[in-house]
Amino acid sequence: MKGVLLVNLGSPDSPTAKDVKPYLDEFLMDERVIDTPKWLRNIIVRGIILQTRPKKSAEAYSKIWWEEGSPLIVISERFAQKVQEQTQMPVALGMRYGSMTIKKGLQELKDKGVDEVLLVPLYPQYAMSSFETVVVKAMEVQSQDFPEMKVTTLPAFYGNQDYIEVLSKSIAKGLQGFEYDHILFSYHGIPERHIRKSDPTKFHCKIDQSCCSTNSVAHHTCYRHQCFATTEKVKAILGLEATKTSISFQSRLPNDPWLKPFTDFEFERLAKEGKTKLAVITPAFVADCLETLEEIAMEGKHQFLEAGGESYIHIPCLNENEDWVSLMAKWVNTWESEETLPI
Numbered sequence: 001m002k003g004v005l006l007v008n009l010g011s012p013d014s015p016t017a018k019d020v021k022p023y024l025d026e027f028l029m030d031e032r033v034i035d036t037p038k039w040l041r042n043i044i045v046r047g048i049i050l051q052t053r054p055k056k057s058a059e060a061y062s063k064i065w066w067e068e069g070s071p072l073i074v075i076s077e078r079f080a081q082k083v084q085e086q087t088q089m090p091v092a093l094g095m096r097y098g099s100m101t102i103k104k105g106l107q108e109l110k111d112k113g114v115d116e117v118l119l120v121p122l123y124p125q126y127a128m129s130s131f132e133t134v135v136v137k138a139m140e141v142q143s144q145d146f147p148e149m150k151v152t153t154l155p156a157f158y159g160n161q162d163y164i165e166v167l168s169k170s171i172a173k174g175l176q177g178f179e180y181d182h183i184l185f186s187y188h189g190i191p192e193r194h195i196r197k198s199d200p201t202k203f204h205c206k207i208d209q210s211c212c213s214t215n216s217v218a219h220h221t222c223y224r225h226q227c228f229a230t231t232e233k234v235k236a237i238l239g240l241e242a243t244k245t246s247i248s249f250q251s252r253l254p255n256d257p258w259l260k261p262f263t264d265f266e267f268e269r270l271a272k273e274g275k276t277k278l279a280v281i282t283p284a285f286v287a288d289c290l291e292t293l294e295e296i297a298m299e300g301k302h303q304f305l306e307a308g309g310e311s312y313i314h315i316p317c318l319n320e321n322e323d324w325v326s327l328m329a330k331w332v333n334t335w336e337s338e339e340t341l342p343i
């Protein structure tokens with residue numbers, strides 16, 4: 001029997017340093033996130049980052065935490081439940097890090113008689129540190145604990161026309177009643193090195209302003225390229241003017257070169273250029289989370305207004321949007337085999 005496993009990143013069990021620390025340890029010790037040799041990763045993560053970050057992160061999580069729990073988890077659960085209502089096959093949810101594991105998700109499906117799974121990493125764009133690590137982990141768990149199961153992965157849907165239409169419609173709705181003079185597409189950043197590393201074609205981005213934005217490089221394994229592709233397609237559907245939109249990358253860690261331009265620097269640049277009414281959208285995330293609710297909706301607003309901006313909105317992620325639920329259900333219901341994947 002067929003079944004679906006939706007997978008997102010995961011959150012700590014509570015917004016306390018005690019629970020944030022083991023969660024960050026699992027997350028940052030992932031070799032696809034901090035991709036150094038293990039001994040060095042140990043020093044960077046356990047010797048440096050985990051000494052101070054859990055407390056800071058816990059404070060940030062406390063600001064956005066809901067009574068029911070982490071927004072990312074609660075939204076993902078509601079989404080999974082709604083998709084379930086539109087399909088006959090069992091739908092389960094797992095998280096790459098934290099206590100709601102991929103193993104538990106696969107076990108839940110197995111208990112319902114599932115032996116053929118559609119794995120859906122809930123990331124529109126493919127990065128080694130997001131999409132790829134979900135697939136690698138799911139395959140590891142499958143071969144160790146569920147050898148009888150067949151797992152097929154839904155490819156990254158960053159350019160899927162149905163997805164773009166659903167996203168565009170939700171952005172248009174979010175913009176209603178807000179007079180903007182600029183829209184910023186802020187994507188989660190990654191180290192530049194990751195782009196080259198996870199590009200099996202070795203036909204990678206030059207990581208300058210011209211590479212991905214001109215359609216001259218048609219390699220679809222590059223995260224940066226995919227961010228530009230999502231943006232261009234949304235702009236085309238909504239008829240957004242090039243001069244009124246731009247792309248940036250948020251949530252970097254110090255030291256490595258990360259994708260530019262940085263979102264927080266863009267807030268300043270835009271305000272100084274006289275763009276004072278800013279709408280920010282975050283299409284690297286399908287569910288609102290720490291990075292959108294705290295970093296963009298709260299901190300970002302503060303930074304932009306401090307820099308001279310006058311008004312600012314963050315347009316929510318797709319979350320439980322009914323078109324998004326129906327689209328996921330359509331993908332699930334039309335999946336017949338690896339050859340007929342809907343993306």
Ligand SMILES: C=CC1=C(C)c2cc3[nH]c(cc4nc(cc5[nH]c(cc1n2)c(C)c5CCC(=O)O)C(CCC(=O)O)=C4C)c(C)c3C=C
Binds near residue numbers: 127189
């Ligand atoms: C959208 C996809 C994501 C990519 C790509 C990604 C890369 C990436 N992230 C870090 C470090 C951190 N990310 C944190 C939170 C976080 N990241 C994503 C998504 C992507 N990350 C989400 C959805 C979230 C929010 C989780 C939640 O519970 O709401 C954090 C934790 C918070 C903090 O301390 O800031 C860290 C750390 C790296 C290093 C990286 C690529 C190398």
Ligand SMILES: [Fe+2]
Binds near residue numbers: 188
């Ligand atoms: Fe992240």
Ligand SMILES: [Fe+2]
Binds near residue numbers: 217224225
């Ligand atoms: Fe590219």
